[in-house]
Each structure stands twice: as C-alpha cells, then as structure tokens.
Amino acid sequence: MASHEPSFKDSVDLMFDRAVATLDLPPGLADQIKINNNIYMVRFFVKLRDSYRIFTGWRSVHSEHRLPVKGGIRYAPTVNQDDVEALAALMTYKCAIVDVPFGGAKGGLCIDPRKYNEHELELITRRFAQELIKKGYINPALNVPAPDMGTGEREMAWIADTYRSLHPEDINAIACTTGKPFSQGGIQGRVEATGRGVFYGIKEFFNNSEDVKNAGLEGNLEGKRIIVQGLGNVGFHATKYLEEEGDARIIGIIEREGAILSEKGFSIEEVAAYRAECGSLEHFPGARYVANGKKLLEAECDVLIPAAIEGQITLENARRIKAPVIAEAANGPITYMADNVLREAGKTIIPDAYLNAGGVTVSYFEWIKNLSHIRFGRLDRRHEAHRGAQIINALEEMIGKPVPDHLKARLSYGSDELDLVRSGLEDTMSTAYQTMSEIHKSRDNVPDLRTAAFVIAIEKIARAYIEMGL
Numbered sequence: 472m473a474s475h476e477p478s479f480k481d482s483v484d485l486m487f488d489r490a491v492a493t494l495d496l497p498p499g500l501a502d503q504i505k506i507n508n509n510i511y512m513v514r515f516f517v518k519l520r521d522s523y524r525i526f527t528g529w530r531s532v533h534s535e536h537r538l539p540v541k542g543g544i545r546y547a548p549t550v551n552q553d554d555v556e557a558l559a560a561l562m563t564y565k566c567a568i569v570d571v572p573f574g575g576a577k578g579g580l581c582i583d584p585r586k587y588n589e590h591e592l593e594l595i596t597r598r599f600a601q602e603l604i605k606k607g608y609i610n611p612a613l614n615v616p617a618p619d620m621g622t623g624e625r626e627m628a629w630i631a632d633t634y635r636s637l638h639p640e641d642i643n644a645i646a647c648t649t650g651k652p653f654s655q656g657g658i659q660g661r662v663e664a665t666g667r668g669v670f671y672g673i674k675e676f677f678n679n680s681e682d683v684k685n686a687g688l689e690g691n692l693e694g695k696r697i698i699v700q701g702l703g704n705v706g707f708h709a710t711k712y713l714e715e716e717g718d719a720r721i722i723g724i725i726e727r728e729g730a731i732l733s734e735k736g737f738s739i740e741e742v743a744a745y746r747a748e749c750g751s752l753e754h755f756p757g758a759r760y761v762a763n764g765k766k767l768l769e770a771e772c773d774v775l776i777p778a779a780i781e782g783q784i785t786l787e788n789a790r791r792i793k794a795p796v797i798a799e800a801a802n803g804p805i806t807y808m809a810d811n812v813l814r815e816a817g818k819t820i821i822p823d824a825y826l827n828a829g830g831v832t833v834s835y836f837e838w839i840k841n842l843s844h845i846r847f848g849r850l851d852r853r854h855e856a857h858r859g860a861q862i863i864n865a866l867e868e869m870i871g872k873p874v875p876d877h878l879k880a881r882l883s884y885g886s887d888e889l890d891l892v893r894s895g896l897e898d899t900m901s902t903a904y905q906t907m908s909e910i911h912k913s914r915d916n917v918p919d920l921r922t923a924a925f926v927i928a929i930e931k932i933a934r935a936y937i938e939m940g941l
C-alpha cells in the first residue's frame with residue numbers, strides 16, 4: 472500500500488467518520504463507539520527444534536456494548552497491532568449490521584503457519600491460548616474467538632480444549648470458541664459459512680433490480696462474469712456457490728503465485744483440486760496464466776471479489792478497476808482513498824462489514840447450540856416429518872388421488888441442522904442487504920452501501936449505549 476495512504480485502522484475510522492457525519496449523535500458518543508476499548512499484547516516462548524522461539528500475539532476488544540465479544544484469530548507473518556485493531560472494529564460493526572448480539576474483537580499471532588508442522592502449531596496455539604485465557608481474553612461469556620486467515624477448525628479445537636482443561640467446572644466451556652470441528656461441538660455449515668454468506672449477499676444484490684440498474688448491469692446472477700482474488704476458505708466457497716447455485720461464470724482466479732483466466736469459466740472444485748495437488752495455478756489446462764496475478768484485478772468482468780487480504784485496491788490501481796461491482800469478501804481489501812476513487816467513478820461496492828458477516832452469523836448459531844447443549848433440529852425434525860406425512864394423508868383423502876412421490880418426499884421432510892443453519896444464514900444476509908439498500912436509497916446524505924452499512928451499525932450501537940444510560 473502507498474505510504475501516504477492511511478493505515479488499515481485509520482481507513483476503517485475514516486469510513487466510520489463519513490457515516491457519523493450523516494447522523495446526529497449526542498456529543499462524545501461517536502468517539503466512544505469508535506475507539507478500541509482495550510488490547511492485550513503478549514510475548515511468549517515455545518521450545519521447538521532445540522531452541523527457544525519467541526512469538527508475539529494480540530487480542531483486541533473493540534466494543535463491549537454486547538457480550539461476549541467475538542472475532543477471529545489470524546495467523547500471518549504480517550499481522551500487527553494496527554491490523555488487529557482495525558479487524559476488531561470491523562467485527563463490532565459487522566455484528567450490529569447482521570443483528571448478531573456480540574461486541575467486536577480480533578486476535579492475531581505473528582507467525583507463518585506454513586513454516587511449522589502440525590505438532591509445533593499445536594504447542595504454539597495451546598501456549599498462546601493459555602496466555603489469553605489467563606487474562607480473560609478467551610471465555611464463553613466474555614470473549615469468543617473463531618477462525619480467520621491461517622487458522623481453522625483444528626486451532627479452534629485446540630483452544631477450546633486448553634480452556635476446558637483450565638476450567639473443567641465451566642459447563643459452557645466448549646462455547647469459548649466457534650468454528651470447531653463438528654465432533655468437538657461445532658455446527659454443520661460453519662466452514663462454508665462466510666463464503667456462502669458472500670454468495671447470498673451477491674445474490675440479494677442481483678435480486679434488487681434498482682441496485683443492479685444503478686451499477687450499469689441487468690438481469691440476475693446467471694452468466695455473470697466473476698473474478699476472485701484468493702482461493703482460500705472464503706474465496707473458494709463463495710465462488711463454488713456462485714457457480715453451482717447461482718449459475719455465474721468464474722472467469723478469473725488470482726492467487727499468490729499468479730492468476731488464471733478463461734472466458735468459458737472454471738469449475739472451482741477442479742481448480743482447487745489442481746492447486747492442492749500441483750501447488751500452483753500455473754499450467755492449469757485450458758487457461759491463460761498471468762504471472763503478475765494482481766493485474767487481473769483490473770480486468771473486465773461484472774463482479775470482482777477480493778477474498779484474500781486487506782489493502783489490495785489502493786490509490787495505485789483504483790483508477791484502472793473496470794468491474795462495475797466490487798464485492799468485498801475479504802476484510803478491508805479497498806483502502807479509504809481507493810474507496811473515494813471508486814465511488815467517484817460510480818462503482819458499486821458491497822462492503823466487507825456486511826458481505827463477509829456470514830461467518831460470525833453461523834458462529835452465533837454455534838455458540839447458542841453450545842450453550843443449549845443440543846443440536847438444532849434434534850427435538851423437532853421427526854415431528855416435522857410426521858406432520859408433513861399427516862398433511863399428505865389429509866390431502867389424498869380430500870382429493871381422492873395420491874400425491875406425487877416427489878412432492879411427498881419434500882412435504883414429509885424434517886429439517887436437519889444444516890438446513891436450519893443455511894436458512895438462518897440466508898435470511899440474515901437477505902434482510903441485512905435490504906435494510907442497507909433501503910437506507911442508501913431513502914437518505915439523501917447516504918451516498919453508497921458502505922456508508923449505509925456503517926449508519927446501521929452506528930445507530931444500533933448508539934441506541935444500546937443510550938438505553939444503558941452510559
């Protein structure tokens with residue numbers, strides 16, 4: 472990122488300020504909402520390969536207007552305090568936008584996970600978790616991490632197990648992290664949740680013909696040309712569902728080593744399998760390879776999905792972006808300055824604080840499942856199926872002929888956990904998009920979806936503070 476651009480945290484704060492300027496809040500309240508409440512930095516060592524290795528990590532709590540606070544833990548060699556604070560702030564706004572009753576937090580460990588084996592990563596993760604647990608920065612009632620870049624189910628299981636061994640008396644111990652493996656208290660559909668939420672968000676945009684027309688496009692998702700940056704958890708799942716359920720065409724894929732392009736469109740499963748086997752996108756059959764992958768952000772397409780890391784569209788390349796719609800699946804992929812350029816150029820940006828909220832939404836479902844100690848659907852699935860069978864019998868009696876088998880199967884089906892999670896996620900993403908779009912269209916001083924998303928969050932958090940009397 473160019474050095475004269477604001478940092479990630481300053482970028483988020485400037486976007487916040489832009490939205491606050493459209494509101495009339497009591498003096499001082501906007502600052503209280505904006506500031507990070509606290510941050511814990513820890514240095515610890517782990518003995519590995521016969522030497523002592525020092526690691527540095529952070530856990531930032533941005534807002535405690537709701538508890539617990541929620542936010543992923545990121546493992547990356549570039550993680551720093553500014554990033555962690557920016558991501559914690561985004562978590563606060565994200566939860567408010569999709570009505571998930573949590574405050575915002577984020578954690579980071581400065582490490583390149585690819586340089587350690589599984590056993591070493593377990594030692595490091597458990598030690599980091601111990602340090603955070605000792606200070607109350609991991610706790611099912613107060614502070615609940617989830618996966619982010621460089622972490623996944625495995626790390627969440629190690630952290631939860633570390634917490635449980637230190638607090639065996641806590642009956643809700645397992646709710647101290649979300650994004651766990653299913654057999655360790657996780658929930659169906661969590662791994663795919665952020666990407667699936669991105670798909671629902673983009674689908675909802677295309678359901679809104681006025682927004683589609685304002686972006687200079689027409690029609691629905693079918694056949695739309697999509698370029699994605701990042702084929703990790705979020706990028707892979709978002710494009711998989713866009714391709715499989717939305718009938719969109721994924722024409723470009725950008726990864727660390729380069730990018731591939733094909734007007735025919737890719738099968739994401741095939742590309743991901745190829746990259747997993749060969750370690751690179753280069754030589755993927757039938758595709759054009761571009762060694763300077765980032766250049767493909769500037770290629771012609773209908774929807775550009777940055778789903779890798781922050782700071783990818785900056786003052787340096789913003790003017791060359793051709794996509795009319797940019798769907799921010801990653802956190803902070805567009806800097807504040809680039810955002811201004813894109814807005815002036817009339818681009819539609821579906822903002823990160825809304826679009827990637829699917830992960831925290833399903834994390835909320837997992838947390839509730841853990842606190843209630845029962846899987847969703849366990850009590851009512853069979854009951855629902857029986858009720859469906861009764862309706863079929865009644866129908867057959869009334870009309871005097873059998874209901875066709877395909878309808879019978881659908882009517883007598885009882886929803887399982889995955890159905891319920893997907894339904895809750897789709898409803899959450901659709902409702903939040905509609906509110907965001909409505910605010911943008913109905914208020915003259917809210918010129919874009921990002922400002923609308925911030926306005927929704929700020930109004931809700933302000934109300935919470937005012938009602939609490941603080």
Ligand code: NAD
Nearest residue numbers: 619620621665701702703704705726727779801802827830
């Ligand atoms: P991930 O580590 O699974 O995947 C990131 C992918 O991006 C990797 O394939 C990596 O090789 C690629 N990448 C990294 N730098 C790149 C670069 N410069 N150019 C091209 N590709 C690059 O991470 P993820 O969980 O998919 O997260 C991606 C983004 O989504 C992050 O901004 C994260 O904060 C955000 N996010 C993730 C979740 C979640 O549930 N995992 C939830 C909300 C937001």
